[in-house]
Amino acid sequence: MLKRAENLALAAALASMALLPVAEILLRAVFRVGISGVASFTQHFALVAGMLGAAVAAREQRLLSLSTLDSLLDGRSAPLARFFTRTVAVIVGALLCLASVELVLAERAGGNVIAYGIPVWLGQAALPLGFALITLRLAWSAGVGWPARLASLALAAAVAAAAASRLPLGNAMAITAVCVVLVAAILGSPVFTTLGGVALFLFWSDGLPIASIPLDHYRLVVNPSLPMIPLFTLAGYFLAEGGAPRRLIRVFDALFGGMRGGAAIVTVLACAFFTSFSGASGVTIIALGGMLMPLLLSAGYSQKNALGLLTGAGSLGGMLPPGLPLVLYAIVARVSIEEMFLAGILPGLLLVALVALWGFSRAPRAAVTARKFDWREARAALLAAKWELALPPVAFLGLFA
Known part of the structure; x- marks a missing residue:
């Protein structure tokens, strides 16, 4: 009984954190009225979610x-x-x-x-x-x-x-x-x-x-920026459960999979994209690893190189907005999150490029025959993943518009 009550309370706290700001926006846009103290309520729901999450972790004996x-x-x-x-x-x-x-x-x-x-x-x-x-x-x-x-x-x-x-x-x-x-x-x-x-x-x-x-x-x-962390984690969970990893891999494979080293490039881009929204490299590896590992092995990569590339690529998105490491650093250092996001773009892209270059350099030269670029497959993959690909523009517009 207590277990069920805890789970329901935790789900309610997370749902309230996500829905209250949306309700505030809709009420102001439609009825010209708002919710008093919506930011404070959201911050306190983050406190409730954190403490209940810790209690659940203790219940499951999974405290760090x-x-x-x-x-x-x-x-x-x-x-x-x-x-x-x-x-x-x-x-x-x-x-x-x-x-x-x-x-x-x-x-x-x-x-x-x-x-x-x-x-x-x-x-x-x-x-x-x-x-x-x-x-x-x-x-x-x-x-x-x-x-x-x-x-x-x-x-x-x-x-x-x-x-x-x-x-x-x-x-x-x-x-x-x-x-x-x-x-x-x-x-x-x-x-x-x-x-x-x-x-x-x-x-x-x-x-x-x-x-x-x-x-x-x-x-x-109750820092105003801290509710972003559980909300991004929740978003990563919904992405993983909604089949987003499969659609993203299809997009990047259609665009880059046909070239030499394409499997490595697909791995790096898919992991960087997914980690920037899930906030955790472990979640990325669990969600994408089952599909990317066979892709790398079938492309001729050794198991050692495939494991290393997948593990390393899982943390690349942390430097790209809206990555959680940037949010945490901004909170602790008391600097603007928007400035941190802007500052992380170039280093994050550099990391992605360097890891992709390493993967390209380890690609077997004649193990797999390169395939021609298929415009029809690329278009179909882009249409199938349109909502996932829209996440970065939506996030940037919300932060900087």
Whole structure:
């Protein structure tokens, strides 16, 4: 029941992020009225989607980690290492939940509203709720039986109670806690444990309010540009599920596949195009790899060169607008996203050209007979992929018009 509710809430948050701005545009164009605070609502839905997504990742045991050392352990050491890493993560999650509760209570006392009387603290409530779900699920995975799970929760509750009571944390204790967090990171604890845990214990030792950490998290997530990231990821999912990879490969194969090295050029262009909108090279490789790998092998490329070209080409679109790396850098560096997009065009095209040139240089000279250019097939492929090919002009018009 909880799993279904989480999935529905996450889908609703993503749908609201995508539909609210569209509804605002249509209402203003047709009825000359708008939605008050639509940007703020969209930003808070991004916060909800992020926290629910993290909770779902914890449920599926797919939280990112910096190490996979725990998977290499066997025998008695494996459950001990798992209990240690999960317990450290549970402690950090409990502290982040406590800090988020303090933030929500402070915001509730302030009385700020988003729009239509909806308070800001209601949107911020996604923080403690999300961290609570993550903490409980990490505790559940701390061991196969209740003793390990309860022990993990008890340790987390004790540390959280000490933090809530404002007990001082000396420098020696803070250094020890940071070292424990780093050891847990080496053994495979989630990334948020390392980043959040180090910050929490250092803030605590300096007597600073730990609510500052979720406050910074909140300010970063409600950045006006950040909703672009989940929306681009959602767009990439729809493109992949809608058959866009097949149509794009058909277009580039019809235009360039007949020349020597054409398979490499098709691979580079298709991957660069798709990654610029999906935002993730892994998604591109999964969506296109099953079609491009046989294409490269049939063109005479060795398996080593084909794998290298496909893997490298999967990340080329990150420099081309509207690539997500450009969005993230613009947010962190606090520069204009439009300027970042313009600045990324030439370097991105240069990368595409260089990788295509490398693929051309590795093409077998006489393995496959070149075929003649087929105008009819090129026209049919362009018509079939007209909506996918319209994405870059639409994006540019929306950003720069």
